[in-house]
Amino acid sequence: MTPANGSTGPAAPSASPGRAPAPGERDANPDPGRDASERKGYSEYGVAVLLLALGVWAIVDAMGLSETATARGPVGPRTVPVVVGALLIAMAVLLVVDLLRGGRGEQEGGEDVDLDQGSDWRTIGLLVAAFVANALLIERVGWPISGAILFFGTTYALGSRHYVRNAVISIVMSVGTWYLFYAGLDIKLPAGLLKGIL
């Protein structure tokens, strides 16, 4: 987890002298990054909208609670949701103020993260599709099949094109984990279509 990097991480390694800049590092290629951050400028307001929506949801939901249980204490079930909702709404407002004054959320860095590129929505879409497929299929066809689809789908989404190898690894992984959980941990993942075979 890297909550702070770049401007606030005063000792981010790029600041240390004597370190050769590697190709593709953050500041080596400013143009695509700038495009991305300009586009991001507007979408940041979406965060404020989300906070506002969550805050309103908390307060509206709290208003639907009955306070009849107050006999058990002066602070009823409404108090905390209302306070949290108010906090979220206040932060939505302050975030808009911050954005208008030029503040931007810092994207999180990491070992495998290259922030010069904008988000790759195709990859995300494929990953979510693999995920949804697993959720839809796990109880219908069983984990050995749905898990293999999940693993194969995610490797494909992430750019691996060794189809045969990936398929073999996927099946070994899903069947292997099914047996590991069944025999080793006594947790029964759905066997689905392969019931009786495994």
Add this chain to the structure above:
Amino acid sequence: MDGINSLIEGFGTALTPINLLYAFIGVLLGTAIGVLPGIGPAMTIALLLPLTFTLEPTQAFIMFAGIYYGGMYGGSTTSILLNTPGESASVVTAIEGNLMAKKGRGAAALATAAIGSFIAGTIGTLGLALLAPVIVKLAVQMGAPDYFAVMVLAFVAVTTVLGSSKVRGLASLGIGLLVGTIGIDPTSGQQRLTFGIPELADGIDVVVLAVGLFAVGEALWVAAHLRRQPLDIVRVDNAKMDREDWRRSWKPWLRGTLIGFPFGAVPAGGAEIPTFLSYATEKKLSKHPEEFGHGAIEGVAGPEATNNASAAGGLVPLLTLGIPTTATAAVMLGAFQSYGIDPGPRLLQDQAPLVWGLIASLFIGNTILLALNLPLATVWARLLRIPRPYLYAGILFFASIGAYAANSSTFDLWLLIIIGALGFFMRRYGLPVVPAIIGIILGPAAEEQLRRALQISDGELGGLVNTAFSQIVYVVIVALLVVPPIVRAVRNRRPGGGDGTPDPDRDAPVGTHAHANAEGL
């Protein structure tokens, strides 16, 4: 010295062959998963939680102990061998450690990190064993207002200390508190924020939350920005150090331990600040300050010891007060709760064998860690070469198993996608994840204490500040909020105060924490 006696009994629990095996498996898996790039200690614990579902609590706790230290150590190996830091606590280790590795001194860097972690972990765990009974004695006298004050302190510390934007930190905390509210209100029995969905009545399972925020959120985020060029991994031999390395390392180890443990023990936001502090200290005290920035061994030994000592220190508030100070501790607390075990002052009395077994296992795990890491460094280095599609496919795969297996429910898989999406957007828009997980895990407990305190005072708000202890804590909170901006304003007026040492901006919060520490929390 009842701590020592209990500890010996704890060793009795932990040293049975089967429990030793669990400790070993925990350390091995914790290190192996923690070494993988992109996987921090919190995600390591979250992904490995399902393995403990069917264990007895004692064995699960023993395994947690191994995973905890293993995951911590794994993270620092990654940062020495890769030229980009992973989790925040390893940022400092990465600076000098990676430079050393590039100069062909990777073996010494790994060795000083491993031995330093062992020494700091051992001393820190000893500190935990001695301090925990004392804190518990004080803590049993703490009332609801005191607890609530400490929890508010934890919330404030984690949102103001970490990250650059207080607004985003607080927004993240708010989201966490909101998610923590989902489910049946324990006092009135009414459903809150559940849309009437029965699966949400008990709240969202901690495994789904932790795995969603840390594993799925992180994997989606990395996938969207996957570095296409291969990373520069430094070749390394098995970890070893020569006489000169030892001579230069032992003092930084001890100093790092002294710095890290107290910082870990106060609810003040984890290992980031003390590791920076240790780095600055070592640079100042070093006879070779010119080597800093070119791979100074002191710059690895000190921060790495600090990191581990602070991990040990973080277990003090976790086990004695039930207050997590880091994301990793929050995930552990959630895991404990899923066993029906509520960390807090009564835990040490009611479940003494469990807790002392855990503490003894920390010693054992730490020793296993040292024995594993010196010879296995090259194996860990090879793990870093795992093709990224397999790594992130594996994370999503095991995240899905964990979420499903928690309740054998497809509903949890849908929740996992939603929470993963939340984790993704938080990373994209700079909302720190740590306040959210602390809010989720600690929020319900804080609400309970708040209600209890106000129940006692019959609704008078003064009931929240009617003890000396709570008043002190609120003073600390105000200081935490007020002092850093003032210091920063003063500093900005002084020209040229922001270069060279790694911690110019960190000085301000450091001062306030030393203060918080002096209050004996």
